[in-house]
Amino acid sequence: MIVMAQITVGDRVKCQKNGNTDYDFYAKVEKIYENSAFVxxxxxxxxxxxxVSELQYRAVIxxxxxxxxxxTAGEAKELQAVSPAMLAE
Structure with a gap:
């Protein structure tokens, strides 16, 4: 049996690519549902x-x-960070 870490609101998570994205991404958990989370x-x-911009920087995963x-520090240099201004669009 696989035991997953308990994910809670406010956690920073790494999400696997899905039908809406082609690459893995990092996110902050905003709301927890039964089997998914709004990030x-x-x-x-x-x-x-x-x-990501079409998703308005939000997704249910x-x-x-x-x-x-x-x-990681190396990943942060390579990845695009989302700014508050981007979220306000």
């Missing part, structure tokens, strides 16, 4: 720029497709 994307691969994690 705000914080860091993503630049190649996913159009996809299955809990089994995410794990608690923050981008």
């Amino acid at each position: 705000t994307i914080t860091h993503y691969d630049v190649r996913d720029d159009i996809n 299955a809990l089994k497709k995410m794990k608690i994690a923050k981008p």
Whole structure:
């Protein structure tokens, strides 16, 4: 049996690519549902720029497709960070 870490509101998570994105991304959990969570994307691969902006930097992701994690310093340099101005659009 696989035991997943308990994910709660406010956690920073790494989400696997899904039908809306082509690459994994990092996000902050905003709301928990039964088997999924509503997240705000914080860091993503630049190649996913159009996809992520169409999502308005938010997505609903299955809990089994995410794990608690923050981008490493190296990843943070390579990934596009989402600014508050981007979220206000």
